[in-house]
Amino acid sequence: MKESWSSLDTFEPNFRPLVVIELAKNTKEETREWLTRRIADKKANGGAQLLVKPLITENGDQNIYLVGASHFRLLLGAETVGLVKECTDNSMRTFTYSSRKTFKDFADDNHSFLTMAESQYIIKHELENLRAKDEKIIPGYPQAKLYPGKSIVRRLLTNGILVQIFPLHDQEELKKLRHTWYGRVKIGYQPLDEIRCYFGETIALYFGFLEYFTFALIPMAVIGIPYYVFAWEDYDKYVMFATFNLLWSTVILEVWKRLCAVMTYRWGTLLMKRQFEEPRPGFHGVLGVNPVTGREEPVYSSIRRQLRIYLVSLPFVCLCLYFSLYVMMIYFDLEQWALDYHKENESNFSSLMLFVPSIIYAIVIEIMNRIYRYAAEFLTSWENHRLESSYQNHLILKVLVFNFLNCFASLFYIAFVLFDMKLLRQSLATLLITSQILNQFAEAFLPYWLQKRHKKRMKKKMYSQKTDTDLSLAEQVSLEKEMGTYFGTFDDYLELFLQFGYVSLFSCVYPLAAVFAVLNNITEIYSDALKMCRVYKRPFAEPTANIGVWQLAFETMSVISVVTNCILIGMSPQVNALFPDSKMDLILTVAFVEHMLLAMKFVMAFVIPDKPRDIQIKLARLEFESLEALKQQ
Numbered sequence: 001m002k003e004s005w006s007s008l009d010t011f012e013p014n015f016r017p018l019v020v021i022e023l024a025k026n027t028k029e030e031t032r033e034w035l036t037r038r039i040a041d042k043k044a045n046g047g048a049q050l051l052v053k054p055l056i057t058e059n060g061d062q063n064i065y066l067v068g069a070s071h072f073r074l075l076l077g078a079e080t081v082g083l084v085k086e087c088t089d090n091s092m093r094t095f096t097y098s099s100r101k102t103f104k105d106f107a108d109d110n111h112s113f114l115t116m117a118e119s120q121y122i123i124k125h126e127l128e129n130l131r132a133k134d135e136k137i138i139p140g141y142p143q144a145k146l147y148p149g150k151s152i153v154r155r156l157l158t159n160g161i162l163v164q165i166f167p168l169h170d171q172e173e174l175k176k177l178r179h180t181w182y183g184r185v186k187i188g189y190q191p192l193d194e195i196r197c198y199f200g201e202t203i204a205l206y207f208g209f210l211e212y213f214t215f216a217l218i219p220m221a222v223i224g225i226p227y228y229v230f231a232w233e234d235y236d237k238y239v240m241f242a243t244f245n246l247l248w249s250t251v252i253l254e255v256w257k258r259l260c261a262v263m264t265y266r267w268g269t270l271l272m273k274r275q276f277e278e279p280r281p282g283f284h285g286v287l288g289v290n291p292v293t294g295r296e297e298p299v300y301s302s303i304r305r306q307l308r309i310y311l312v313s314l315p316f317v318c319l320c321l322y323f324s325l326y327v328m329m330i331y332f333d334l335e336q337w338a339l340d341y342h343k344e345n346e347s348n349f350s351s352l353m354l355f356v357p358s359i360i361y362a363i364v365i366e367i368m369n370r371i372y373r374y375a376a377e378f379l380t381s382w383e384n385h386r387l388e389s390s391y392q393n394h395l396i397l398k399v400l401v402f403n404f405l406n407c408f409a410s411l412f413y414i415a416f417v418l419f420d421m422k423l424l425r426q427s428l429a430t431l432l433i434t435s436q437i438l439n440q441f442a443e444a445f446l447p448y449w450l451q452k453r454h455k456k457r458m459k460k461k462m463y464s465q466k467t468d469t470d471l472s473l474a475e476q477v478s479l480e481k482e483m484g485t486y487f488g489t490f491d492d493y494l495e496l497f498l499q500f501g502y503v504s505l506f507s508c509v510y511p512l513a514a515v516f517a518v519l520n521n522i523t524e525i526y527s528d529a530l531k532m533c534r535v536y537k538r539p540f541a542e543p544t545a546n547i548g549v550w551q552l553a554f555e556t557m558s559v560i561s562v563v564t565n566c567i568l569i570g571m572s573p574q575v576n577a578l579f580p581d582s583k584m585d586l587i588l589t590v591a592f593v594e595h596m597l598l599a600m601k602f603v604m605a606f607v608i609p610d611k612p613r614d615i616q617i618k619l620a621r622l623e624f625e626s627l628e629a630l631k632q633q
Contacts, residue, residue: 019166020066021127023063023065031138031161038152039067050123051068052067054066075095079095091622093271117196117541120541128153134148138155167538167539171476182525190525202544206489209260209493214521221518223511242565246561246562249561257546271619285384324409331364355426362431363438368406404501407431411424415568428507429510432513440524445527492528497554505560505561567594
């Protein structure tokens with residue numbers, strides 16, 4: 001018999017705080033009482049049926065609340081969100097409370113059956129699905145309108161009543177994770193299972209991909225070193241290097257799909273059913289009825305959205321692309337000036353001046369990328385997409401198009417218009433190394449330094465980080481709520497995407513590109529681990545089965561790399577010598593080879609299964625058992 005929300009009490013004698021809710025300091029008393037009542041009320045009455053307690057600070061403020069849940073409530077929540085756990089027969093199945101005894105390590109008194117990250121994800125899901133029933137306004141704030149079905153948390157956020165919601169760190173587990181992850185310098189694999197248990201699948205997959213990509217770069221780096229040492233000016237020998245590049249860029253992405261499937265099956269997210277997507281927080285419109293769910297929710301005309309996209313967003317993106325090309329031409333003017341200056345002076349200083357334009361241009365590129373990112377986020381939000389997935393796809397498309405042109409346009413121009421391989425090598429090296437240094441500084445070292453400064457300004461009774469496990473709960477919350485917010489893996493994947501472009505598109509003229517990428521990624525693993533554990537608030541876990549649209553982005557880049565490397569091979573003196581009389585024959589031959597390589601690439605992608613054979617069998621067996629169960633019913 002299936003347990004209902006109201007059939008059992010969810011009272012927990014030992015309250016364990018999992019999530020922190022911070023309200024604005026001037027929040028009215030009636031608003032606080034109404035919100036806490038809705039959080040604690042039973043599901044049958046429209047509540048979340050969670051445990052909530054105020055955290056009273058020294059100055060008497062009650063704007064911070066701790067949220068937890070009983071063990072029984074978390075188990076029912078695990079069934080609601082569709083968590084997949086391992087059974088006693090070693091298979092992976094969707095958790096249900098009625099069949100809880102069949103799951104591995106389950107016991108009624110075993111509160112560690114669900115990880116802390118899973119528990120916090122369940123609480124986040126319940127809070128986000130806390131919806132208005134008969135209320136027309138938020139009590140105490142007549143301007144904050146409500147209607148049946150409106151998310152209460154989202155309305156509180158948009159009206160500035162709710163400051164933030166974040167999960168608490170587990171100081172003991174965090175200390176263990178820091179020690180095994182980056183506490184000592186070692187050459188080895190990351191503790192991905194421990195990262196997943198603490199931060200969730202999305203972040204664990206990013207670090208898994210970063211680690212895999214770093215190992216995949218090693219063959220390119222090993223082959224590139226002798227090419228750099230022994231054949232620096234002999235571009236003919238780069239034909240073999242470019243050919244290897246073509247196969248490498250295809251194989252590593254296909255192998256990653258298989259590794260990703262193995263990891264996510266073990267974690268249970270490969271089997272998770274995607275729930276019906278709710279409207280994103282920023283979506284607005286007139287109140288209407290969803291024809292699929294029958295629930296009341298905002299409705300916005302798709303025609304108006306398309307007009308905003310094609311009449312405003314698209315022209316703005318094109319204008320930004322034009323501006324990027326204009327800045328690129330200024331860079332080439334500076335390159336010409338530096339070259340003329342070097343010819344006139346022929347000194348060590350003039351030799352150094354040859355690198356100045358590229359360094360300045362690399363810094364300008366990073367600044368433009370970051371400014372454009374804010375503009376792209378504003379425009380995508382203004383387009384008013386209903387679903388979070390649609391919002392993310394449009395945002396990623398805008399950012400990738402601009403970043404690709406901004407970072408690689410100058411290299412394409414040098415290679416295929418100026419035909420200057422020496423300048424291409426110099427520009428590629430400068431852009432790659434400068435961007436890596438700037439990213440490491442902006443994403444890890446600067447936030448870490450600012451966080452250290454903030455901790456020094458905390459109250460004297462706050463303990464230092466070395467004894468942070470001894471902090472009281474109030475001190476821990478006060479410390480964590482002031483930490484920076486981690487906004488997801490978007491920027492991290494974007495950095496890897498651009499790095500993949502530098503390595504796969506033009507590395508045949510600068511073989512050390514893979515070497516610098518490997519060195520950067522090794523430090524990136526440690527710096528990203530540092531910022532996750534010590535700089536940012538703990539992010540909510542987000543179940544995911546793969547790296548999403550980034551897989552398509554990397555595959556698209558690998559297709560472009562095939563075209564680029566084929567043209568570079570066709571431009572080499574070695575290949576040109578084979579067609580002394582007819583350039584048209586050369587062009588047709590290069591085009592034919594390029595088409596054959598693309599065909600081979602797609603054949604390889606088709607032949608290499610996305611999932612290993614054993615995973616396919618396990619998934620097929622689960623599907624067969626589900627069909628048999630339906631027949632018996």
